[in-house]
Amino acid sequence: MRKLIQRVMIAAALTASLMTVDACKNGNQFARVIQPGDKEMIGSHAAGQETYRPLVEEAVCKLLDRHPANGEPSTSAQGELLPAPRQQVCFVGVTNKSSEELGDIKDSIYHAIDSKLHESGSFAPISRQYVDAGLRDLRLRPDDLFMPAHMRNFVGVMERNGQPIEYLLFATVTSLTTRENKDYQRDYQLVLELVDIRDGKADKQVAMISKAYHQSRASRWSATHWPFSAK
Amino acid sequence: MVGRCRMPSCGNGKLKTRFPRGPLRQVILLAMVQGWAAWVSGCHTYTQRLEVARRQFYNGSVDTALAEIAKAERGYDSSRDVVNLEKSIVLLSAGRTHEAEQLLRETRDRFDVLEEKSMLKDGLSLLTDDTHRDYAGEDYERVLVRVFLALANLMQGGADAEAYSLQIMDKQQQIIDAAATAQGENPKALYQQVAVGAYLRGVLREQTHRDYDDAARAYARVVSWQPTFRSGRLDLQRAETGHHSERGNGVVYLFALVGRGPLKTEVAEVPSSQAMLIADRIFSALGKQTVPPTLAPIKVPKVVPRQNNVQRIGVSVNGARIAATEPITDVTRMAVSQTEAMHDHVLGMAVARRTLKKGVVYGAKELAGIEKGSLIGLGIDLAGVAYEATEHADTRSWSLLPDTIQVVRLELPTGEHLLELSPLDYHSRACGPAVRQPVTVHDGRNTYVLANFPAERLTGKVQVAMP
Numbered sequence: 057m058r059k060l061i062q063r064v065m066i067a068a069a070l071t072a073s074l075m076t077v078d079a080c081k082n083g084n085q086f087a088r089v090i091q092p093g094d095k096e097m098i099g100s101h102a103a104g105q106e107t108y109r110p111l112v113e114e115a116v117c118k119l120l121d122r123h124p125a126n127g128e129p130s131t132s133a134q135g136e137l138l139p140a141p142r143q144q145v146c147f148v149g150v151t152n153k154s155s156e157e158l159g160d161i162k163d164s165i166y167h168a169i170d171s172k173l174h175e176s177g178s179f180a181p182i183s184r185q186y187v188d189a190g191l192r193d194l195r196l197r198p199d200d201l202f203m204p205a206h207m208r209n210f211v212g213v214m215e216r217n218g219q220p221i222e223y224l225l226f227a228t229v230t231s232l233t234t235r236e237n238k239d240y241q242r243d244y245q246l247v248l249e250l251v252d253i254r255d256g257k258a259d260k261q262v263a264m265i266s267k268a269y270h271q272s273r274a275s276r277w278s279a280t281h282w283p284f285s286a287k
Numbered sequence: 288m289v290g291r292c293r294m295p296s297c298g299n300g301k302l303k304t305r306f307p308r309g310p311l312r313q314v315i316l317l318a319m320v321q322g323w324a325a326w327v328s329g330c331h332t333y334t335q336r337l338e339v340a341r342r343q344f345y346n347g348s349v350d351t352a353l354a355e356i357a358k359a360e361r362g363y364d365s366s367r368d369v370v371n372l373e374k375s376i377v378l379l380s381a382g383r384t385h386e387a388e389q390l391l392r393e394t395r396d397r398f399d400v401l402e403e404k405s406m407l408k409d410g411l412s413l414l415t416d417d418t419h420r421d422y423a424g425e426d427y428e429r430v431l432v433r434v435f436l437a438l439a440n441l442m443q444g445g446a447d448a449e450a451y452s453l454q455i456m457d458k459q460q461q462i463i464d465a466a467a468t469a470q471g472e473n474p475k476a477l478y479q480q481v482a483v484g485a486y487l488r489g490v491l492r493e494q495t496h497r498d499y500d501d502a503a504r505a506y507a508r509v510v511s512w513q514p515t516f517r518s519g520r521l522d523l524q525r526a527e528t529g530h531h532s533e534r535g536n537g538v539v540y541l542f543a544l545v546g547r548g549p550l551k552t553e554v555a556e557v558p559s560s561q562a563m564l565i566a567d568r569i570f571s572a573l574g575k576q577t578v579p580p581t582l583a584p585i586k587v588p589k590v591v592p593r594q595n596n597v598q599r600i601g602v603s604v605n606g607a608r609i610a611a612t613e614p615i616t617d618v619t620r621m622a623v624s625q626t627e628a629m630h631d632h633v634l635g636m637a638v639a640r641r642t643l644k645k646g647v648v649y650g651a652k653e654l655a656g657i658e659k660g661s662l663i664g665l666g667i668d669l670a671g672v673a674y675e676a677t678e679h680a681d682t683r684s685w686s687l688l689p690d691t692i693q694v695v696r697l698e699l700p701t702g703e704h705l706l707e708l709s710p711l712d713y714h715s716r717a718c719g720p721a722v723r724q725p726v727t728v729h730d731g732r733n734t735y736v737l738a739n740f741p742a743e744r745l746t747g748k749v750q751v752a753m754p
Contacts, residue, residue, distance in 0.1 A: 148497070149497045149498065152500050152504070153500070159453050160450070162498070187497070188497060191496040192496040192531075192730075192731040193534075194534075195496070195530045195531065195532070195533065195534050195731070196530070197499050197530055198499070
């Protein structure tokens with residue numbers, strides 16, 4: 057009888073523990089707000105914020121360094137200090153030529169670049185809505201704008217819409233993959249190409265980040281800690 | 288006939304508990320086993336319960352179909368999510384897209400939760416059958432719920448349609464990746480991908496007149512995943528080198544849900560049942576106790592296609608027949624091939640469940656100290672057979688899905704147009720009444736039209752949206 061009771065108790069305990077495990081893992085998802093300085097996530101299969109954020113930062117900084125604000129701040133008739141005039145730039149868009157799907161990252165890159173240009177004292181980007189309307193009106197693809205006739209038409213439409221432009225800006229994301237057995241390295245590049253519509257001359261700034269993807273923790277550890285691995 | 292207690296603590300070998308002794312104890316035990324067998328038995332399968340609702344829906348009576356679904360739902364909490372999927376299709380067809388989207392979103396989230404294995408419910412389902420666990424959706428249903436979310440949202444302005452279209456592609460990749468084993472095998476690696484997800488993404492990106500690169504990538508996937516969709520190559524070519532539409536034109540996309548999708552039915556796995564019968568006879572001959580013979584066949588679900596007369600939807604614009612829809616996702620083929628890929632796993636689970644049930648009966652007889660070959664033992668074996676016979680295959684499935692999701696792209700001059708949609712049979716002959724629908728086309732923009740033809744007539748109404 058004692059053994060029977062023991063068995064029943066063991067069965068009850070097992071059921072209770074199963075129910076507890078079940079209740080703990082009730083399928084809810086949990087979240088946290090990542091504060092500045094907190095550890096952020098790193099894309100394990102593709103590039104994410106850890107790649108694109110510094111790429112945007114570096115490429116835009118390089119571009120702004122090469123194109124500082126022109127002229128001196130002026131003073132209004134009332135004696136108010138006015139900022140230096142900024143160059144009107146039409147940021148056409150981001151083209152993805154990498155081997156990865158950008159998904160929702162693409163619009164995020166666009167707005168990150170656009171915001172940085174807005175914050176700078178050098179450029180005054182025009183609204184994306186005007187750019188889209190201009191392209192739609194003329195049925196032009198972004199790459200069509202490199203043809204002089206199309207560019208002139210586009211600039212004309214923008215002027216008619218009250219958005220004169222001096223520069224066209226194109227952003228392109230590229231990647232280069234190098235495989236080493238199951239692991240691979242991917243070099244991500246963000247290219248910013250600024251075209252002066254007056255003479256067609258282009259300035260190009262490139263930012264690059266390399267990322268290694270490992271198939272196991274051991275492989276990742278050996279790549280960074282193993283004394284004989286290539287540095 | 289009186290069982291002997293095998294516990295060492297029972298000095299004289301007789302059972303010394305407060306549990307009634309002698310034949311009374313065994314009769315009570317038998318009654319308990321039979322009572323439990325009766326409790327776990329189901330009445331009708333899911334497919335049978337929804338039969339009337341489906342018939343009403345195919346006849347075009349969306350309100351009656353909704354009422355019938357509500358009736359069939361009562362008392363079956365574990366089927367709530369799949370019933371919500373059925374409802375969402377009816378609501379979507381009736382033009383109640385907001386409600387449909389809400390239900391689909393809830394179900395998508397529930398499926399994501401249920402996808403995680405529940406040890407308790409898995410354990411309970413081993414003692415009964417799969418119909419007693421919450422339905423977590425088949426793989427194709429988990430992807431299609433996102434497809435219908437995208438369509439429902441598109442018909443209300445499409446603010447989230449792009450996000451849903453990305454989720455479609457993400458989800459199918461997650462499902463495939465999660466099935467990979469440490470040995471490098473993946474039974475889901477050959478799953479057919481849902482091309483309509485990539486197509487929607489292409490359509491939405493192309494409409495920006497700027498992100499042609501994204502559109503080209505998406506259409507390249509469509510071409511690769513659904514090579515029979517001939518328009519895919521034209522779409523890809525346009526995204527690579529052309530533009531959305533000529534100046535002064537806009538584009539109408541007609542999405543048509545065509546035909547009746549697959550159904551799950553219960554089938555008996557005769558070879559496995561016979562093998563199990565031989566095994567349990569050998570075990571009964573050699574063991575201390577007999578086990579119930581496998582007289583009730585092992586039942587597993589099978590996805591079966593349905594006969595469909597309607598094959599395409601012909602489209603006339605302002606009286607001139609100009610095109611017909613093309614299948615971009617073959618729901619039936621996808622469902623059948625996915626369940627075939629997982630058939631061995633499902634059968635393995637059914638055999639394991641049957642073995643466990645025999646173990647339960649064996650253990651109960653041992654615990655009660657019933658002699659092998661006794662009349663009571665025979666009674667318990669009969670109860671065991673009844674217990675096994677109560678087992679049902681899980682036939683729950685999203686049964687109001689269409690056979691195919693089809694699409695046609697029409698570039699039309701800006702302004703008002705009258706569309707006429709006619710269901711066509713195998714020979715491209717009209718097989719049901721045509722439906723007329725006015726649409727407005729805007730310069731350089733998309734207009735979306737959604738229609739559901741599960742049989743030879745439209746169910747619900749044609750919906751038009753211009754985000």
